[in-house]
Amino acid sequence: MVEITRDVVIVGAGAAGTTAANELKKAGLSVVVLEARDRVGGRLWTDVVDGAMLEIGGQWVSPDQEALKETISELGLETYRRYREGDSVYIGRDGERRRFTGEIFPVAPETEKEIVRLIDVLDDMVAQVDPDRPWEHPDAEALDRVSFEAWLEEQTGDQEARDNIALFIAGAMLTKPAYAFSALQALLMAASAGSFTHLVDADYILDERVVGGLQQVPLLLAERLGDDVMLEQPVHTILWDQDGVTVLTDGGLTVRARFAILAHAPILYPWIDFTPALPRLKQQMHQHISMGFVIKVHAVYDRPFWREQGLSGTAFSPYEISHEAYDNTNHGDERGTLVGFVSDRDADDLFRVSAEERKARILESLSHYYGPEALEPLVYFESDWGAEEWTRGAYAASFDLGGLARYGADLRTPVGPIHFACSDMAGAGYQHVDGAIRMGRLVAANIVEAAHR
Ligand code: FDA
Numbered sequence: 001m002v003e004i005t006r007d008v009v010i011v012g013a014g015a016a017g018t019t020a021a022n023e024l025k026k027a028g029l030s031v032v033v034l035e036a037r038d039r040v041g042g043r044l045w046t047d048v049v050d051g052a053m054l055e056i057g058g059q060w061v062s063p064d065q066e067a068l069k070e071t072i073s074e075l076g077l078e079t080y081r082r083y084r085e086g087d088s089v090y091i092g093r094d095g096e097r098r099r100f101t102g103e104i105f106p107v108a109p110e111t112e113k114e115i116v117r118l119i120d121v122l123d124d125m126v127a128q129v130d131p132d133r134p135w136e137h138p139d140a141e142a143l144d145r146v147s148f149e150a151w152l153e154e155q156t157g158d159q160e161a162r163d164n165i166a167l168f169i170a171g172a173m174l175t176k177p178a179y180a181f182s183a184l185q186a187l188l189m190a191a192s193a194g195s196f197t198h199l200v201d202a203d204y205i206l207d208e209r210v211v212g213g214l215q216q217v218p219l220l221l222a223e224r225l226g227d228d229v230m231l232e233q234p235v236h237t238i239l240w241d242q243d244g245v246t247v248l249t250d251g252g253l254t255v256r257a258r259f260a261i262l263a264h265a266p267i268l269y270p271w272i273d274f275t276p277a278l279p280r281l282k283q284q285m286h287q288h289i290s291m292g293f294v295i296k297v298h299a300v301y302d303r304p305f306w307r308e309q310g311l312s313g314t315a316f317s318p319y320e321i322s323h324e325a326y327d328n329t330n331h332g333d334e335r336g337t338l339v340g341f342v343s344d345r346d347a348d349d350l351f352r353v354s355a356e357e358r359k360a361r362i363l364e365s366l367s368h369y370y371g372p373e374a375l376e377p378l379v380y381f382e383s384d385w386g387a388e389e390w391t392r393g394a395y396a397a398s399f400d401l402g403g404l405a406r407y408g409a410d411l412r413t414p415v416g417p418i419h420f421a422c423s424d425m426a427g428a429g430y431q432h433v434d435g436a437i438r439m440g441r442l443v444a445a446n447i448v449e450a451a452h453r
Contacts, residue, residue, distance in 0.1 A: 291393020
């Protein structure tokens with residue numbers, strides 16, 4: 001048994017936890033970061049699989065993500081743009097593969113009109129939503145009672161228009177079916193990226209990557225903390241009162257501190273034994289939050305063969321298992337990498353079949369976009385965050401129907417000395433690394449203020 005004492009103990013060495021720890025240290029407080037895994041980074045994980053460098057977790061940076069961009073530049077990291085020259089591919093409801101440029105998919109003129117109209121309607125509504133306080137929207141209660149799918153059905157009878165608009169929030173962002181979250185939750189998702197138009201624009205939302213991988217952000221932040229980051233220390237118990245916390249880990253550590261920060265996905269709070277228990281409202285709230293579910297598929301080829309066909313690699317279809325896919329070739333790499341995403345019910349279905357069949361069906365889907373060469377990658381890998389004990393889904397967590405208006409305002413409220421920070425409770429940058437950094441900064445500022453009270 002080892003016992004240590006700090007001003008602040010931080011549970012989780014992801015982007016939020018490592019940011020908070022650095023901010024607190026700068027303010028003169030002593031910290032320790034306890035991480036369950038044997039590595040730093042959480043949902044950021046850059047690894048080499050069969051000789052190919054892969055971004056197993058988060059990777060893209062968009063222009064509005066100011067907190068992340070500041071951090072990247074302060075850490076001296078370089079970025080590069082996603083490959084986007086040439087035509088994109090869309091597969092419609094009729095199963096036809098069509099090439100296109102721009103943001104709007106090549107659909108029938110009346111469907112295109114509906115898509116453009118719905119984007120305008122959503123942009124107007126999103127403009128009224130403060131991503132830090134979506135529950136303050138004048139119609140928050142009503143918007144939180146109706147699923148995004150049902151809301152879309154009220155807006156238009158055009159199925160293909162609905163399927164496409166739903167895709168941008170459901171399959172592509174919250175990675176839940178559009179009937180499983182509310183219209184208010186959808187507005188928050190769009191507001192967190194500045195507008196619905198931003199979500200529709202892949203060139204905006206998936207703009208840049210970091211040379212060498214995005215995991216370097218938490219790794220470099222952790223490096224500055226030295227021995228104050230402790231790996232393989234899953235926190236299982238937190239004893240607390242108004243004066244502080246005692247935190248116990250499976251690694252045999254006992255940490256006493258004035259404050260604690262839980263810097264991990266909120267769905268994991270119930271895995272910690274709190275004495276006394278968290279307030280009943282928090283316990284209820286945590287039962288109304290769940291992770292999305294997505295498989296990120298990496299397929300590496302001897303060359304980016306799709307570029308020879310004049311394709312950018314960008315591909316979409318609400319009717320394909322892999323509903324979106326991109327050129328994900330690494331900076332300076334001669335080989336070509338495609339990345340595809342399989343979300344919610346499609347992911348459920350594919351985990352009901354063997355690994356061989358899953359791979360065959362996913363590659364078949366990629367071949368619908370890029371042709372038969374896509375069937376034969378040199379390296380194939382599925383990021384499966386649903387199987388990760390310390391994450392349990394991807395990309396992040398969201399409320400079920402009614403949960404955001406009912407509980408959202410309390411998600412970040414501290415309990416005595418225990419504070420909360422994670423991308424999954426951010427306003428701007430919600431569900432993204434930018435949001436994790438913003439939450440890390442915010443919680444650190446709140447603790448510095450409380451420490452000096
Ligand atoms: P995160 O989950 O990263 O960190 C929490 C840490 O706490 C983990 O290291 C965990 O092990 C640890 N922990 C949990 N319980 C513990 C316990 N009891 N004791 C000790 N430690 C414990 N974002 C983006 O900006 N661009 C993108 O392109 C993508 N794409 C993407 C793809 C995939 C496949 C995923 C999974 C995610 C993304 N994201 C993304 C989302 C992004 O990666 C995510 O929002 C942030 O990395 C989350 O950072 P946090 O620090 O908030 O949590």
